[in-house]
């Protein structure tokens with residue numbers, strides 16, 4: 175991939191453009207609505223998940239083409255383990271087959287794959303395949319695609335606090351040295367910047383235990399599109415909306431301008 179120019183205006187439609195010098199550095203997506211999409215078509219939920227993988231592919235490619243540096247996808251939450259076994263098995267099978275199928279696509283686009291979550295809870299086959307693709311793409315630099323798998327933000331924070339308190343107990347660090355950056359460095363996402371834009375599809379307007387710490391200043395974007403229908407144009411629309419917002423980070427509008 176040749177890399178996106180530092181400044182370019184990409185025409186989204188007759189009225190709107192994306193300014194590539196002000197792209198979100200990190201987009202996170204809650205891919206929701208696979209089940210409802212399938213139900214609307216009189217099909218099984220598995221059909222929705224299968225078509226969800228096509229939307230994953232299109233979104234990853236669109237982000238890479240635009241020049242988004244970090245994309246994080248909520249693919250399986252800690253709570254998703256409570257779904258029927260047959261659905262969990264389908265999702266795990268889809269993950270393995272997508273990873274196998276897309277390794278070359280990732281490399282062709284110079285995309286590095288990463289994963290966050292309690293990866294040890296994943297079936298061996300998934301864990302093994304994941305580790306292979308992560309190793310295979312580790313030197314890629316154009317974009318980092320992070321899959322949140324068996325991920326829960328509260329669990330991530332509990333683990334971080336446990337690790338930090340152990341370090342204090344063993345005199346490795348002092349309690350005075352605990353600050354935001356130290357906590358950040360104990361999260362699964364330690365190598366990623368804060369999320370700038372979080373997108374949730376399917377009309378639900380909640381965060382569902384996803385990146386609670388990391389979205390402190392993120393812009394929230396909700397769309398009623400069901401995930402399997404999510405296209406490149408829908409992604410562009412979310413970015414256009416993001417670029418219209420004034421991000422003040424607690425300052426006044428005058429200070430920003």
Ligand code: FPP
Nearest residue numbers: 205206207208209210223226227230249272
């Ligand atoms: C939410 O829809 C979606 C999921 C729990 C899984 C997301 C998985 C994929 C898109 C496929 C595999 C992913 C990758 C990265 C290859 P839902 O089942 O909750 O839908 P519903 O709310 O309509 O029931």
